[in-house]
Amino acid sequence: MTLAMQPIDRVRAFPPRLTEFTQRFWQGLGNGRFETTRCEECGRLSFPPKPFCPHCWSARIVWTPLRGRGKLYSQTMVHAAPAIFEHEIPYRVGIVDLDEGLRIATRVLATVEPKLDMAVEIIVLNYRDGPLFAARRCPELPA
Numbered sequence: 105m106t107l108a109m110q111p112i113d114r115v116r117a118f119p120p121r122l123t124e125f126t127q128r129f130w131q132g133l134g135n136g137r138f139e140t141t142r143c144e145e146c147g148r149l150s151f152p153p154k155p156f157c158p159h160c161w162s163a164r165i166v167w168t169p170l171r172g173r174g175k176l177y178s179q180t181m182v183h184a185a186p187a188i189f190e191h192e193i194p195y196r197v198g199i200v201d202l203d204e205g206l207r208i209a210t211r212v213l214a215t216v217e218p219k220l221d222m223a224v225e226i227i228v229l230n231y232r233d234g235p236l237f238a239a240r241r242c243p244e245l246p247a
């Protein structure tokens with residue numbers, strides 16, 4: 105499943121740290137893929153992707169695609185931000201429960217206060233210097 109993309113005409117305020125391991129996630133995200141890691145020992149997923157399992161400490165992990173769909177568990181508007189994000193205030197952040205059972209923290213795109221438990225999709229924000237992800241209401245579903 106390919107994520108929707110939204111161009112953002114500026115650079116990321118706080119770009120993610122790229123490592124040999126995280127490079128696959130960020131390159132995939134830039135191409136609309138949302139992936140994480142699953143443990144081959146205990147079968148559990150992790151997010152963000154990790155080179156080992158945080159549940160059983162196994163290093164036998166595999167990459168697995170995520171649908172990028174879920175429900176909004178919680179959200180808030182940020183009015184006082186760290187200096188590096190000051191030019192973006194106010195902005196929303198939230199917690200999304202993905203369909204695969206992962207609970208993730210993410211930026212939330214919404215012009216009005218979003219309803220909790222509403223269906224959301226993860227989209228790619230394509231900044232000039234690379235991608236980030238965010239959640240927004242599923243466009244094909246009523247609010």
Ligand SMILES: [Zn+2]
Pocket residue numbers: 143144145146147148157158159160161162
């Ligand atoms: Zn495990």
